[in-house]
Amino acid sequence: MREIVFDTETTGLNPSGGDRIVEIGCVEIYNRVETGRHFHAYFNPEREIPTEAEAVHGLTTIFLSDKPRFSEKAEELLEFIADAPLIAHNASFDFGFLNFELERCGLPAVCISRMVDTLALARSRHPGAKHSLDALCVRFGIDRSQRIKHGALLDAQLLAQVYVELTGGRQIGLGLVADTKSVAVDPAAGPVTARELRPPRPHAPAEEELERHRAFIAQLVDPLWDRFAAVC
Template identity: 75%
Template sequence: MREIVFDTETTGLNPAGGDRMVEIGCIEMINRVETGRHFHAYFNPERAMPSEAEAVHGLSTIFLSAQPLFADKVEELIEFLGDAPLVAHNASFDFGFLNQELLICGRPTVCMSRMVDTLVLARARHPGAKHSLDALCTRFGVDRSLRVKHGALLDAQLLAQVYVELTGGRQIGLGLVAETDAREVRVSGPTVTVREPRVPRPHFASSEELERHRAFIAQMASPLWERYAAVA
């Protein structure tokens, strides 16, 4: 299954009040494994960056003024997202900004049914614990040493690792072949053969084997175990 883990950086907390998205980072995963494909872009919000927000992500008005508008990158973003489920931490926040930008461009918004919220998953799995991205990285042993400030692509990469742990860990896809007949199958590549499993061997001695064992033991002179049996 294809999924997109993403994160955004913004000018503030309220898209309906005029705040804008200034960065998005997206990581492609298939069956909970990163493929190496990603989408990353900065956007010119066409407004000044508040100092409080700049302190969080380090993106200044001067830097962003030289970046493309969201509308200039929207087609590329939509193509990358496709129809995959979208995974984010406190996802309603990121969905709110993404859909606001899509509305400004006159594009259809992303259906909320595609939303997978890792904050909800974390609260269900570890009630009462801390659920920030930093706290989850610490809990699952995800290296966040490069996270000096918030950054959409880096945070999406960290979240992808956290998401794997929240949904079963590194061996989520481990399974056993249960087929009983040899057959050919195609799994994202060349045809491979699934062969009939070998019939299990019996794990008990036959009467003939037991008789041979008794005859072998009878030939032994003063076996060690007889000494301990006499003491007992």
């Protein structure tokens, strides 16, 4: 199953109030395994970057001034995500900004039914714990040492690992031989020797064995089982 894990960085918290997406990072996973394919872009928001937002992601007005506008990369983004489910942390925030930008370009919004929220998953699996991306990386032993500031692509890559852990871990696709009804043979392992099946061996004692056993028992003095037999 193909899924897309994504994250956005923005100028603020409210798209209807004029805030815009300045960065998006998307990571492709297939059957819970990263394929190595990703989509990443910075955008010129056509407005100043507030100091508070710059402190979070480190993206400045000057840095973004020569970057493409969202409308210039929108078709490429839609082609990459295609019809896959979209996974994000606190997904309603990212979906709100993504759909605002798409509608601003005259493109159809992404259906909310495609949204998978890892924040909701984390709250369900670990109620009462901390559920930030940093906290979940610590919980699952995921290396976040490069996360000095928020970055859409890096955060999407970290979230992809968190999502795998929240949905069963790395063994989620493990198939047992008993399930497949077949065994794969490695040609490099050398020739396979076919063995002839032997008939089952008889396990009942022969009469002479029973006789020797009775003679041995008769030599025992005051055997323990005689005491229990007398009580019964």
